[in-house]
Amino acid sequence: MFKKFSAEEVSAQNQVKASVQRKIRQSIADEYPGLEPVLDDLLPKKSPLIVAKCQNHLNLVLVNNVPLFFNIRDGPYMPTLRLLHQYPNIMKKLQVDRGAIKFVLSGANIMCPGLTSPGGSLDEEVGAETPVAIMAEGKQHALAIGFTKMSAKDIKAINKGIGVDNMHYLNDGLWKMERLE
Amino acid sequence: MAEKPQPVRVLYCAVCSLPAEYCEFGPDLEKCKPWLIQNTPDLYPDLAEELNSREADKVGEQLQSTGISSPASSAPKAEEVKHLPGGKIKKKDKKEVVIEKVVRNKRKCITTVKGLELFGVKLSDASKKLGKKFATGASVVKGPTEKEQIDVQGDISYDIVEFITDTWPDVPETAIFFIEDGKKVPAV
Numbered sequence: 001m002f003k004k005f006s007a008e009e010v011s012a013q014n015q016v017k018a019s020v021q022r023k024i025r026q027s028i029a030d031e032y033p034g035l036e037p038v039l040d041d042l043l044p045k046k047s048p049l050i051v052a053k054c055q056n057h058l059n060l061v062l063v064n065n066v067p068l069f070f071n072i073r074d075g076p077y078m079p080t081l082r083l084l085h086q087y088p089n090i091m092k093k094l095q096v097d098r099g100a101i102k103f104v105l106s107g108a109n110i111m112c113p114g115l116t117s118p119g120g121s122l123d124e125e126v127g128a129e130t131p132v133a134i135m136a137e138g139k140q141h142a143l144a145i146g147f148t149k150m151s152a153k154d155i156k157a158i159n160k161g162i163g164v165d166n167m168h169y170l171n172d173g174l175w176k177m178e179r180l181e
Numbered sequence: 182m183a184e185k186p187q188p189v190r191v192l193y194c195a196v197c198s199l200p201a202e203y204c205e206f207g208p209d210l211e212k213c214k215p216w217l218i219q220n221t222p223d224l225y226p227d228l229a230e231e232l233n234s235r236e237a238d239k240v241g242e243q244l245q246s247t248g249i250s251s252p253a254s255s256a257p258k259a260e261e262v263k264h265l266p267g268g269k270i271k272k273k274d275k276k277e278v279v280i281e282k283v284v285r286n287k288r289k290c291i292t293t294v295k296g297l298e299l300f301g302v303k304l305s306d307a308s309k310k311l312g313k314k315f316a317t318g319a320s321v322v323k324g325p326t327e328k329e330q331i332d333v334q335g336d337i338s339y340d341i342v343e344f345i346t347d348t349w350p351d352v353p354e355t356a357i358f359f360i361e362d363g364k365k366v367p368a369v
């Protein structure tokens with residue numbers, strides 16, 4: 001999604017109304033309960049919350065020009081990798097084997113066998129259509145943010161095809177956009 | 182309220198911007214190496230070793246170039262280097278037209294003409310003129326060395342010299358050679 005993303009694809013940046021700001025804040029808190037204690041630091045009530053509307057129904061949530069979350073249409077908010085790296089435990093984790101790393105980092109979606117092989121690992125609790133952190137065999141930090149196409153149980157049982165959509169990965173356009181002026 | 186988690190500080194590579202552990206999958210690990218060795222030598226323990234062995238290679242090369250290593254291996258190398266450029270220049274300087282009769286089968290043969298372009302002759306034009314003059318087929322083809330040559334059907338080798346010098350006065354007779362029995366002989 002962010003393979004060729006750049007500031008040029010941002011069509012409008014707007015400070016959202018207080019009511020919208022509360023709504024965004026609430027849905028982030030619901031999706032990531034682990035973030036609640038730091039939510040006041042991340043999204044200070046007094047700082048304006050900016051939503052940048054981009055192509056393909058993508059929205060970026062920015063505070064002080066820093067992209068923190070994104071979503072598509074009214075879908076769930078997902079943290080940027082830079083934010084996830086700071087709070088790695090806010091998302092459920094799926095792990096790909098080492099062989100899958102280079103594919104994930106070129107933007108490919110995550111295939112089931114990369115998660116079920118000995119180098120991979122699955123949190124059985126993960127359901128379908130859930131934002132997840134994509135970890136990698138032998139690595140400490142997440143390399144991508146994914147959105148599951150099937151539940152972890154199905155990934156294991158079906159074990160072929162795309163298990164998780166690759167939403168955002170290291171070195172894609174959003175990664176490179178540390179700030180949006 | 183839950184305890185406030187402290188943000189994790191991830192070591193990002195100053196060269197490629199990825200977490201340092203992902204440099205090996207980044208755009209160019211070679212460029213990251215100096216930074217990695219400086220900032221996180223433990224992450225890629227092989228790097229430091231590699232660097233050491235490369236330093237060793239460098240020393241080896243230096244030894245070789247100063248002639249400390251075995252002369253048997255370095256002497257021919259030096260000779261090669263000397264000969265190659267000289268030979269090339271010689272070839273380039275020598276402008277000549279080479280004509281060769283190639284026997285296709287017992288009765289048919291073609292005459293190849295190489296090198297006319299070195300005298301500013303347009304090969305397509307020359308091919309037409311040769312075909313007309315000798316009432317035969319002539320075409321510009323790519324020769325074995327990817328250089329273009331003219332193939333003329335039939336054995337015209339003995340009339341061709343006069344025709345060339347008449348048609349293209351820039352080509353001196355002395356620059357025309359025949360290949361006969363695998364040997365290059367002057368046309369005059």
Ligand SMILES: [Zn+2]
Nearest residue numbers: 194197204213
């Ligand atoms: Zn790097």
